[in-house]
Amino acid sequence: MDDPTAPLPRPAIPEPRFGEFVVMIALMMGVTAFAVDSILPALPLLGHDFSISDPNRLQLVVFVYMLGFGVAQLVFGPASDIVGRRRAYLTGAAIFVAGSLLTLFARDLGTLLAARFVQGLGAAAGRVLSVTIVRDRFSGREMAKVMSLNMGIFITVPILAPAIGSLIMLLGGRQAVFAAMLAVGLLLALWFWRRMPETLADANRMPFSVSRILAGMRLVATTRVTVGYATATGLLFGCVMGMVGSSQQIFTETFGLGPWFPLAFAAIAGSMGAASLVNSRLVGRFGMRRISHASVVALTVLGLVQVAGALAFAGKPPLFLFGLVLAASQFLLGMAFPNFNALAMEPLGRVAGTGSSLLGVYTTLLGVLCGALMGHAFDGTVIPISAGYCALASAAVAVILVTERGRMFQAHHHP
Incomplete structure (x- = not known):
């Protein structure tokens, strides 16, 4: 006989439809992009309010956030294999909300950087769990297709974020931008709690075990395809971080766009979103390797063109020419990223959570390091970013x- 005092079972959450699933997963990743890019128009105001004379120091508002984002991924992956995807993500969402609250009370750069680090720690859950949940439900080219659709929506966020940040600042000042991050974090957490079921089967949950976690890490670190494509992903992510970190200075100082900066940023970032949608249609026909290999080779060639153009005009080429080449580069990055991610994750089905977290830490920290070096080298010209794109793309090909x-260009990997 059933125990009448036993708690009633919690009703199962219905599986979201494909479209809702894709949008939710994309926004779990997109919160990070929004938290990074919506603040870009506020950097000059932050510099004024905090009496920062060196504008390159303000890039720390981006890179410190990404540092926390990178480090925390090492925790959320293994945790999600133990406690489940839902609990792990909602914990991260709570940390992001706490960091967002702290930003509202920052009165100096040091306090703001600490709050941004906490934000990044929480946002890491979205990056790890979005990839892990997709891996729970899909595999192979179907996984690559879903990742491409996610990336298409994900890229839409940074396209619009600087313009949204500018509008929010116009209406409520820089504090309103941080309040918007808080609101977005709360709404997404509520949506996930109400609509996303647990995707990790009870039979696949892992008890806490240091030896098991270390074994999973060893599998990731010794899988040739995983390490290789994760390294390539990190190098290309360095291009993106370098562009994001120095874009406000490039477009407002080098090219004098002033308040038109968000429009230029949107036009260039939009090409990545378009590429991801194109990739989602082509990957089933041509395969992940052919598309990503062709894209990174083309990116290397375009990097040489970018450097030649920068040098030919003493570091200040016409805006249209620079923007066109940079947009084409972002398009190629958008073709390579989802395939590289899928190729790195594909062999890790048994340790998807741990694998996703390790890859996230590695690719993020490598990208942040490369991007920070590129951004710190900003000298009023586009030579540093052009040379950075060329060098990182060439390294990825190698x-x-x-x-x-x-x-290269083969449909299947041969060990």
Whole structure:
């Protein structure tokens, strides 16, 4: 006989439809982009309010956030394999909300950077769990298709974020931008809690075990394809971080766009979103390797063109020419990223949570390091960012050649 004092079972959350699933997963990743890019128009105002004379120091508002974002991914992946995806994500969402509250009370750069670090810690859950949940439900080219659709929506956020940040600042000042981050974090957490079921089956949950976690880490670190494509992803992510970190200075100082900066940023970032949608249609036909390999080779060639153009005009080429080449580069990055992520994750089905977290830490920290070096080198010209794109794309091609043992553009990997 059933125990009448036993708690009633919690009703199962219905599986969201495909479209809702894709949008929710994309926004879990997109919160990070919104928290990074919506603040870009506020950097000059922050510099004035906090008496910061060196504008390159203000890039720390971006990079410190990304540092916390990178480090915390090491925790959320293994935790999600133990306690489940829902509990892990909602914990991260709570940390992000707490960090957002702290930003509202920052009165100096040090306090703001500490709050941004906490924000980044919480946002890491969205990055890890979005990829892990997709891996729970899909595999192979179907996973790559879903990741491409996610990336298309995800990229829409940074396209609009600077303009949204400018509008919010116009209406409520820089504090209103931080309040918007708080509101977005709360709303997404509520949506996830109400609509996303647990995707990790009870039978696949792992008890807490240091030896098991270390074994999962060892599997990730010794899987050639995973390490290779994660390294390539991190190098290309450095291009994105370098562009984001120095974009406000490039477009307002080098090209004098002033309040038109968000429009230029949107036009260039939009090409990545378009690429992800194109990739979602082509990947099933041509495969992940052919598309991503062709994209990164083309990106290297375009990097050489970018450097040549920068040098030919003493570091200040016409805005249209620079913007066109940079937008084309972002398009190629958008074609490569989702495929590189899928290729790195594909062998890790048994340790998807741990694998996603390790790859997230590695690719984020590598990208932040490369991007910070590129951004710190800003000298009023586009030479540093042009040279950075060329060098990082070339390094990514070299890594892929080593990973694939010299055989590129093949539909399937041969060990």
